[in-house]
Amino acid sequence: KEAVIVIAITNDNKYILVSQNRINNKVSLEFPSGYIEDGETYIEGASRELLEETGYVSDSIHHLDSYYSQLGIDSSITHVVVANNCIKLHNQNLSPHEYINYMEFTFEELSELINENIINSVGNKLAFYELLYLNSKKDISKTKILKNLIFSN
Numbered sequence: 001k002e003a004v005i006v007i008a009i010t011n012d013n014k015y016i017l018v019s020q021n022r023i024n025n026k027v028s029l030e031f032p033s034g035y036i037e038d039g040e041t042y043i044e045g046a047s048r049e050l051l052e053e054t055g056y057v058s059d060s061i062h063h064l065d066s067y068y069s070q071l072g073i074d075s076s077i078t079h080v081v082v083a084n085n086c087i088k089l090h091n092q093n094l095s096p097h098e099y100i101n102y103m104e105f106t107f108e109e110l111s112e113l114i115n116e117n118i119i120n121s122v123g124n125k126l127a128f129y130e131l132l133y134l135n136s137k138k139d140i141s142k143t144k145i146l147k148n149l150i151f152s153n
Contacts, residue, residue, distance in 0.1 A: 002036040003078045004046045005127045007064070008056060010086045014104035017119075018053050021099060029113060030124045032102075042066075042079040050083055054102040055090040058083035065130045069123065080127040 008016035008031065015031075022028040032053045036045035043061050050056055064080040094100055105113065113119045114128050 001076055002042065002045075003033060003076065004036055004042050004049060005031050005033040005078060005080045005123055006046045006050050006061075006083050007031055007080065007127055007131055008050055008054070008058065008083045008086045010056075010104060014106060015110045016050075016054055016056060016086060016102055016104055017110070017113075018100050018102045020101070028121065029119050030121055031127060033123070036079075043081065046079070046081045046083060050086070051090060052093045053098075053100050055088055055092050056083075056086040056102075057089050058086045060084040064127070064134065067123075067126065078123055080123075080130060082131065 010016065017029050018032050019027050019029050032050050034045070034049040034053070036042055037048070040048070042063070046061055047058065050058060061081050061083045064082055066077055066079045068075065068077055070076070092100065092102075110119075110128070114125060119125065119128070
């Protein structure tokens with residue numbers, strides 16, 4: 001199945017993270033995320049997951065990257081998006097089996113959570129580092145970077 005990770009940023013530049021029980025009843029801190037439902041685009045799935053897990057909506061969702069987490073094992077793909085201008089308009093709309101809390105963090109706090117391995121899933125770390133990289137290279141498109149890597153060797 002396809003999945004999506006949503007780097008959700010509020011109007012006052014806070015990052016929305018969710019906490020929930022994961023494997024072995026350990027609480028995980030992560031970006032809102034979930035599976036894309038049949039018939040949905042990854043943008044629609046991102047918007048739905050953000051709304052369901054947090055009650056926030058965004059008028060500006062953009063694709064950052066897509067990756068296969070275990071290409072040798074399966075063909076599941078995860079899309080990473082950034083949702084800007086997030087505002088709280090609704091209550092959470094969770095499934096009966098979901099117990100999710102959400103919180104807002106500054107960029108500095110988010111960085112510390114990554115650096116201290118509190119946010120420790122590979123998808124969330126990759127999403128964070130992709131955001132860092134692209135923000136540092138705003139004037140260079142992904143295509144230009146790829147061409148430079150391919151043709152410089």
